[in-house]
Amino acid sequence: MLSEKLEATYSFDVVIIGAGPAGLNSAYRLKTQLPGLTFTVLEGRDDIGGTWDLFRYPGIRSDSDLYTYGFTWHPWPFAKPIAEGHLIKSYLKDSVSRHGLSDSIHLHHKVIAADWSSKSQRWHLVVNHDGETKRFQARFIVLGAGYFDYQSPMKVEIPGLEGFAGKVIHPQFWPADYDYSGKKIAIIGSGSTATTLLPALAEKAARVTMVQRSPSYILRVMGRSGRSSWVWNYLSSSFRSFYQRLRHALMQALFVAFCHYFPARARDVMRKLTVSQLPEWIDYDRHFSPRYNPWEQRMCWDVNGSFFEALRTGKAGVATGRIETVTDGGIRMEDGSTVDADVIVTATGINMKIGADIDLRVDGERVVWGEKLAWNVTMIEGVPNMGFMFGYTNAAWTLGIDNAITILIRLIKFMECNGYASVVPRVPKEVKADTVRLFQLTSTSATRHEDTILPRGVERIFLGQQSQPDAPESPDGEHGRGAALGVVASNAPVRLVHDEPPAARPVLRSPGRLRERREVAEQARVPPDATPRKSGMTSSSARKYEPKARPCSRRTRAT
Structure with a gap:
């Protein structure tokens, strides 16, 4: 437990942890709906963006349409419902700039520990800022740091991988400017990362093979939104954004509902859609018939049919089954077949983690996430004054985090x-x-x-x-x-x-x-102590953390 006698250098009503989509959305909502409260955003990395700053592998893009993934207060401005990672990060930066959130965001501030004190009715935070320890106090904290481990991907035991003579890469840590031209590449995995990587790598590689233990559903989607002239030329930009957001949200909801209530029919539909795009030498039942029903796992998207196009050109292929071992020159499967490779990409998934490795405590007692219950997927049982932003799995993630902060x-x-x-x-x-x-x-x-x-x-x-x-x-x-x-x-x-x-x-x-x-x-x-103070800061140096031009705080009536 942090000492009650330690005087915090910086004090706020709300501290938001993370400057990805969840943290930025929380900051805007607090700024506009609770203007009397002080807040700051602490981000441990050297830039904003969260997922879109971390992942930089070839072809990285969204797997939700950006009309629903984007913020309602800063609609996605492009005609591409599915876009590349760098474009999404630029959109997030533009959202911050246009809505005056820059002064509230502080990079290189990694929250190490957070301890709630029932005595002071405050959170006490220990923050590492480029090796220097700083202390913050807050009435509320908002965890907007995502749901996976930024430091290490999910570890999967692959026999013989340590003896591979070529290069092994995990997409979470793709090396900058790596030249894979003319190389034979094996991608281990069948999720959205693998299906995104295959067509992107096939453009320059000699051969790309996706090695999967079992198949996933892959649905072709359009990379650009259809523009009917009367919508785009005669309606206001705000109404166009509303129309696109509603259209894509309804289409997604209806498709998920169809898969949920009519799984056998949904499997038939997916089979017909997939078979029509496969080359004749690839067997659907072996390589593209999953063991589960549609949307029991998140569905992979094939933008503009690029995945199936790569298969049809012969520059890419699929190997299904269990890996016996990795050899010095490739992968040997249990059925005896081999996959030659100069590079192995282990697209085996993310390592899920809630709480961003923060040592979270309540009156000195450590909070164990797996032992807790979630209230409205917004707060945690027994943990005061803390919100955690967790999104939807069958719809755009950001719809869920916006509901949580609301x-x-x-x-x-x-x-x-x-x-x-x-x-x-x-x-x-x-x-x-x-x-x-x-x-x-x-x-x-x-x-x-x-x-x-x-x-x-x-x-x-x-x-x-x-x-x-x-x-x-x-x-x-x-x-x-x-x-x-x-x-x-x-x-x-x-x-x-x-x-x-x-x-x-x-x-x-x-x-x-x-x-x-x-x-x-x-x-x-109302007792005076219940009225939030303007900042509660205890040193003049804390002013750089306080958002500029903040109005004086006063009690906000519930609406």
């Missing part, structure tokens, strides 16, 4: 209106804890370590999410009721702790009771 902001508004210092989700004793998985997919990356690194949900109360539910009407209200693929949660009680604890602490239960409390709160005296 829930958190509404909760903070309610607390500000009523003078509460902290909030902590707890599962009522009378609720039977029938847990469900937070990540509703069956891929190896999603299931390998989920019991230890991911929180779980309680059915009907604390639930994992797949597709977009409606935002709640109140911090303790229900959302997603009746949505075909959405969350059916959550009127779970949320315990609020007051700066000066009253005799009976309220428990949020229903929107009706919430309205009654709001009316009473307007007439009640």
Whole structure:
């Protein structure tokens, strides 16, 4: 536990950890919806972008359409619904610049530890800034650092790999300016990374072979959005953005629902679509017929048919089965076939991790993610004043993180209106804890370590999410009721702790009771300690971390 006597150098109402899409979206929402609160964004890397700054392998692109993946407050401006990684990073930088978020973001600030103090009702953070240790305090923290390990990919035992005479590369750490022209390349894996790499590498390589243990579904999608002249020439840009976002969201939701409710028919459709694009010498049943139904794992996208085109040219191929061993010059399969290779790319998946390696504690007691339950996929059981941004798996990831920060902001508004210092989700004793998985997919990356690194949900109360539910009407209200693929949660009680604890602490239960409390709160005296301060900074040097031109803080009424 961090010492209570340590005086923090920097103090904010909210500290956002991570400057990827989740962190940037959280920063904008806080700036515009809670202008009276101070906040800062701490990013451990040397640039913003998160995923789009880390991954730089050939062909890196989105696997969700960018009309729904992009921010609602800064719509995706291009006619390409699927775009390359560098273009997405440029879009994120433009979002930061246009909406005045630059002054709030601080790079090379890696959060090492975070400890909640019930005594001070504050988070105490230890931050490494280029080797120098700095200390921050915050009333709230928001984890927007993603769901995978940035330092190490998922490790898979591949027999004989250490004896390979050529070069071994993992896509997460693709070497800059690596020239693979004229080389024979074997890609181990069959997920979205592998199917993206194959056509990109085939442009310059002598031969590219995707070595897969079992097949995945691969769906051809268009790389450019169809532009009907009346939409693009006569409607405003804001309406065009709304139209494209709605169109792509509906198409995705309908397709996922079709796969979910009619799996046999969906398999037939995928078979016909795939067979029509395969060259005659590649057997569909062996190489492209997965053992699972469509959308039980996230579907791979083939932009403009480039994957199947590479197969048809003969410069690329597929080998399916188990690897017996890696030899000095390639890969030998258990069926006796061989794959010659000068380069092996291990596209075996990401190593999932929530919490960005932060030593997270509550009053000195370490938080073990795998032992916790998630409330509204926004907060963690028993952890006060902390939101974690976790997106959707069957829709654009950013739709989920935007819903999460919306829930958190509404909760903070309610607390500000009523003078509460902290909030902590707890599962009522009378609720039977029938847990469900937070990540509703069956891929190896999603299931390998989920019991230890991911929180779980309680059915009907604390639930994992797949597709977009409606935002709640109140911090303790229900959302997603009746949505075909959405969350059916959550009127779970949320315990609020007051700066000066009253005799009976309220428990949020229903929107009706919430309205009654709001009316009473307007007439009640709020203790001075419940009013957020402008910055609470304890040194003049802290001013560089405070966003410029911030309005004076005052209590924000819940809306």
